[in-house]
Amino acid sequence: MLEVNHLKAYIDSSNGLVKAVDDVSFSIKRGETIGIVGESGSGKSVLAQSLMQLNPSPPVFYPQGEILFEGKDLLKKSTKELCALRGNELAMIFQDPLSSLNPIFKVGRQLIEAIQSHKKIAHKQAEAQALQLLSDVGIHQPQQCMKSYPHELSGGMRQRIVIAMALSGEPKLLIADEPTTALDVTIQAQILGLLKQIQLKYKTAIIIITHDLGIVAKLADRILVMYSGKIVEEGTAEDIFYQTAMPYTWSLLRAIPSLKLTRHDRLMSIPGQPPNLVSPPAGCNFSPRCPFATPQCMDTEPELTTAGDHHKKACLLTAQAFEESKHRFEQKQPEEV
């Protein structure tokens, strides 16, 4: 349904050229869920907004690649065609629910307007649909909710409303950019459950973006791990968790605070800072932070290569060398990396 080929999205900024998305390819089928995982600044949001063609341009431009949605390249569509697609076939949920709602209008009005922008239907009908959507996303008293202003609702309710709006056009593809990062764990669980429910009901394809691999363990059929604008590992959730093929994914997995650890254990962190996309390090972009980097990593950039059935990794280490490095590393623990 959606196929992204060799996409690059660069940004002209005052600090120089930001290679926010650098040669990314993937595809998603109907009813499938893809998780895109990476630290802040790895280019996830720019990628998501490229798919919706929502990046301000300039400064963002696309020097290469194509985004095929049902066979047609979104990069070649006119603004008018894109507007028609967005909200109908394609919909997006942003990290901060407040920013996607207008603070001065009541929820009902915003939702009804969203519905009427997709379909030419009477106000009464749109209102009935709005109520249905609100109850679909688990809001108890939809009538009352319609009459509220966004600031009168809790974070979780606001995010549900944003999801309701995104669903109003019955999209084929829903892109959720950190939909739960601003929320607490109980509400997070509800929102993730809600996304699953929607998918089962409408056969929606979902792309969910997060910095926490734990969140997509259950939801995603396939996971793309992004670092420094590139995909560094790609596979099923099982591949990524049980057959981890490269050091960055491995480090991300170990950083998740686990209930298995006690307070006497030292948490594993990834040393250093998330990637800088203006002047990325030479060679493998992860090399300055990689516990297994070899001298070769400083000047050779790894390509995304096969690591198994539908499983890919971008790392210069052979599978055996990676196993050995991990083994050696574990021997000299538990001191922090």
Place this chain on the structure above:
Amino acid sequence: MSSELVQVKDLNVTFTKKHGFLKHHSDETKAVNNVNLSVKEGETLGIVGESGCGKSTLARTLLTLQKPTSGTVLFKGKDIFQYTHAEKHKFRKDVQMIFQDPFSSLNPRMSVGEIIAAPLKAFGYPKEAIKKNVRTLMDLVGIDPKYANRLPHEFSGGQCQRIGIARAIALKPKLIVCDEPVSALDVSIQAQIINLLKDLQKEFNLTYLFISHDLSVVKNIADRIAVIYLGQVKELASNESFFTHPSHPYTNKLLSVIPIPDPKTAKTRTWTFVKEDQPSLITHSSGCAFYPRCPIAQDYCKTHDPELTQLAEHHDVSCFYPMNQET
């Protein structure tokens, strides 16, 4: 008794919001509802609860930033709301805070060196000492002192949080109140900050009040844990007892929603499809506050309000039908 740095007694903080025609109606929000807690010197007390349950209000009250409606807060045995001028001055040195949002808690127009120096300046440290201190502090939190002249926006979220920590420890405080210090950070960076906080605690014998909505984070840092629901302490236990015998149904609910970073186990768990809105602090009936959401509630709970009572050693719970005790 002397080891108890902070004692919170029967603390209530109620916000009243007037609304309606001529403001005839008023809603009372019991953000802190009859809380009794103590924090021992050198320990970390973790405070856990959902958004809006009153965690920050409690923290602000301990910092005298919020006046209690009733009840007392003792710091080293003395009521912080009855302090003399000199005592207030000392208190401001002894108690510091670290905030959730690393960016907005730092003044964007001050260099990070100035930010860290500010509390030292306010307490009249000589110029040379300040300079030396700032360098040592930056080193301690892992920011290269040569960046002292840079502005906060030139640093990442994790680095800004380190700068906030350097500022908080500048005056060698006794107690640091950490309000969701890692919630806004990437998982990869959360661990760095938690490790740093633990190291500093050991080195300077710091006491932490550590607020979070994430039990897996709290497990890694707290000696004791208090679970707050709608302004009330529902469970209070040592870290070990808390996780081996989680007893309040709400605690169990919080534990059940932590994402499991393991596809096989995660996929055996049912989805949270529940239709439930945020609980409200306003509509409060006579029974147990958790009654409307409690999976094991009995009729009795509807009309009776449980008190926090001791269940086992180092383990208090406020529930008539505690769970998991003999596991």
